[in-house]
Amino acid sequence: GWRNDRGALLAACDVVAFPSRYEPFGTVTVDAWAASRPLVAADAVGPAAYVKNEVNGLLIP
Structure with missing residues (x-):
């Protein structure tokens, strides 16, 4: 929640x-x-569009 x-x-x-x-x-x-803060995000349609793996975050399968 908010x-x-x-x-x-x-x-x-x-x-x-x-x-x-x-x-x-x-x-x-x-x-x-x-x-x-470091960001770990799911490698999904949304985050994969703006998170560059190992540059500005970490994408996980």
Whole structure:
């Protein structure tokens, strides 16, 4: 659900996971990049369009 303290939550993270295979664009991706956190995302239609594997994130099968 929606959280107003996403910045604080991301600051406490070492890595951000975005495993969704069906969400074309999750704001969690932009939030992770804005917080300078590494991103691990599913190699699905959405994330594969803007995450370059081992460049600005890691895509997993």
